[in-house]
Amino acid sequence: MTDPHLPGGPDRDPSYSSPPPGQAPGWERAALERLAFSALAEQKSTRRWKTFVRLSWLAFFIVVAWIALAKAAPTPDKTTAHTAVVEIKGEIAAGADASAEFVIAAMRSAFEDEGAQAVVLLINSPGGSPVQAGIINDEVRRLKALHKKPVYAVVEETCASAAYYIAVSADQIFVDKASIVGSIGVLMDGFGFTGLMEKLGVERRLLTAGENKGFLDPFSPVTEKQRAFALAMLEQIHQQFIGAVKAGRGDRLKETPDTFSGLFWSGEQAVQLGLADHLGNLDYVAREVVKAEEVIDYTRRDNVAERLAKRFGAAIGEGSVRALRSLPVLR
Secondary structure, rough: OOOOOOOOOOOOOOOOOOOOOOOOHHHHHHHHHHHHHHHHHHHHHHHHHHHHHHHHHHHHHHHHHHHHHHHOOOEEEEEEEEEEEEEEEEEEHHHOOOOOOHHHHHHHHHOOOOEEEEEEEEEHHHHOHHHHHHHHHHHHHHHHHHHHHOOOOOOOOEEOOOHHHHOOOOOOOEEEEEEEEEOOOOOOOOOOOOOHHHHHOOOOOOOOOOOOOOOOOOOOOOOHHHHHHHHHHHHEEEEEHHHHHHHHHHOOOOOOOOOOOOEEEEEHHHHHHHOOEEEEOOOHHHHOOOHHOOEEOOOOOOHHHHHHHHHHHHHHHHHHHHHHOEEEOOO
């Protein structure tokens, strides 16, 4: 006979009931656990399905956008006479859209196309690397001689420094009356923090093998010897620039004491000084000069994936490094 006062008895737990015949104690908890796990599994399955649907729609829109961009790009027609255009926009630098790599690849395609009656360099750039500009200038002159096709430079807002270095390789330069043209000079910029470090009591500990290995370090003073060396190098690059301008412009250039001083002028003044030939835009040159109104763009650019990778990845690191070093720049 069961004692009602023992643990588990009816006096201690009014809700107590004995398990059904053949059922072990704790069966209620097991059933609840099975129900809970089943609900969790269903929720996980629902979340996976929603994620799959969203990713599928995202992939679909990416494919549609990619196809639209591909169809929007004009395909050069070798059987139709046209004016070939190669854009040089933004900074002229390795890895940029206006790098020698991209510009030269586009120019070669344009020159080799049988339907291209002439090649137009459409320029809107403040300048950049003298190395990249020099490579493009040399290749323009080589391709002109090889394919016997005229080259015209058409300036939009700006054609300064390294951009003008490229423009002078063309047979003629067309500008807008308000364009900015010139800046035939070279610079090397940077910062020096030695005075500030002294005030803050900061000591620069730079160890080098070679007395000039720390040359242009922003935290170390520049000696007169190093300054003279840098100026001599800049002067040499400046003379290379001047030589390219004189070779490209020839007798059309009306040289003055300010021509190679780094000054820049409006497009109207540039025509008067012989830095440019005529006023005109791309449509005018295609219609009136080349006599081929159809314009086909041969410009090479990064694809969407490459552009995103550069914007969010390599470009950040590259910008940080570039901010800490000094290189000769034409601008």
